[in-house]
Amino acid sequence: MRVFVTGASGFVGSAVVNDLLSAGHKVLGLVRSDKGAEQVKAAGAEALPGDVNDLEVLAQGASQCDAVLHTAFNHDFSQFKANCEADRRVIEGLGDALAGSGKPLVVTSGVGLLNYGRLVSEDDVAPAGSDVIPRVASEEAAAAAAAKGVDVYIVRLPPSVHGKGDHGFIPIIIGTAKEKGESAYIGEGQNHWPAVHRTDAASLYRLIIEKTTELKVLHAVAETGVLFKDIATTIGEGLNLPVVSKTGDEVAAHFTWFAHFAGMDCPSSSEKTRTALGWEPKGVGLIEDIEANYF
Numbered sequence: 677m678r679v680f681v682t683g684a685s686g687f688v689g690s691a692v693v694n695d696l697l698s699a700g701h702k703v704l705g706l707v708r709s710d711k712g713a714e715q716v717k718a719a720g721a722e723a724l725p726g727d728v729n730d731l732e733v734l735a736q737g738a739s740q741c742d743a744v745l746h747t748a749f750n751h752d753f754s755q756f757k758a759n760c761e762a763d764r765r766v767i768e769g770l771g772d773a774l775a776g777s778g779k780p781l782v783v784t785s786g787v788g789l790l791n792y793g794r795l796v797s798e799d800d801v802a803p804a805g806s807d808v809i810p811r812v813a814s815e816e817a818a819a820a821a822a823a824k825g826v827d828v829y830i831v832r833l834p835p836s837v838h839g840k841g842d843h844g845f846i847p848i849i850i851g852t853a854k855e856k857g858e859s860a861y862i863g864e865g866q867n868h869w870p871a872v873h874r875t876d877a878a879s880l881y882r883l884i885i886e887k888t889t890e891l892k893v894l895h896a897v898a899e900t901g902v903l904f905k906d907i908a909t910t911i912g913e914g915l916n917l918p919v920v921s922k923t924g925d926e927v928a929a930h931f932t933w934f935a936h937f938a939g940m941d942c943p944s945s946s947e948k949t950r951t952a953l954g955w956e957p958k959g960v961g962l963i964e965d966i967e968a969n970y971f
């Protein structure tokens with residue numbers, strides 16, 4: 677199978693590319709820089725230079741391949757809502773390009789949408805309205821593509837997709853701890869962060885297009901929920917900094933724009949995903965990975 681991967685040189689996307697190639701598939705990877713093109717070619721894939729927001733380039737890539745895996749996303753969280761709306765347009769464009777083709781389209785969302793403080797599953801529906809939860813734009817766009825007859829799947833990633841080279845939430849928390857001189861959690865720190873190793877997330881994307889399934893929303897969740905206090909404690913120990921609780925105005929003072937994410941409580945199940953595809957995560961857990969690879 678020849679697979680078109682957006683974000684092919686990114687943290688998740690590059691793992692997806694490597695996993696596909698290891699399984700014998702061919703890959704056309706969308707890249708926006710010469711460095712990214714070199715990385716994709718070095719892995720053994722073909723590079724398609726272009727911007728993910730260029731709908732003509734997306735259509736070109738989709739037309740040349742048997743399946744599309746959309747892993748690209750702008751992680752500048754100072755423009756989070758704008759980036760989510762941009763992702764909506766990308767998914768709409770991919771849907772238009774694939775309508776009537778029968779080719780699978782796999783898009784990326786997050787279990788953090790379902791910040792309910794209870795165990796959520798693949799059956800839980802993301803709240804309507806991107807004004808409240810911007811990231812829901814991706815799932816709304818996927819639904820719109822499905823309405824056009826596209827075979828769409830949604831992979832919900834957990835707050836931490838971890839591993840060497842991570843530049844996501846855990847490095848942000850570590851950077852904040854270094855800056856503030858202490859590692860913090862909110863209240864009693866009993867909110868839960870699901871997690872998955874990047875290689876396990878990558879294998880799920882591949883299994884979806886290899887096996888296909890009636891399950892259209894899948895959870896790339898290896899650990900149902902790691903206590904945020906345990907994350908903060910591990911970071912404090914790794915940096916030799918005090919570990920403290922923050923409440924009230926202290927939360928915003930310490931975490932600033934990240935306060936919402938630090939307070940997320942979204943324990944998540946992947947039982948249906950595992951049953952549908954035989955997906956079995958094999959990577960190390962989040963705490964072990966932080967201890968070994970983040971300092």
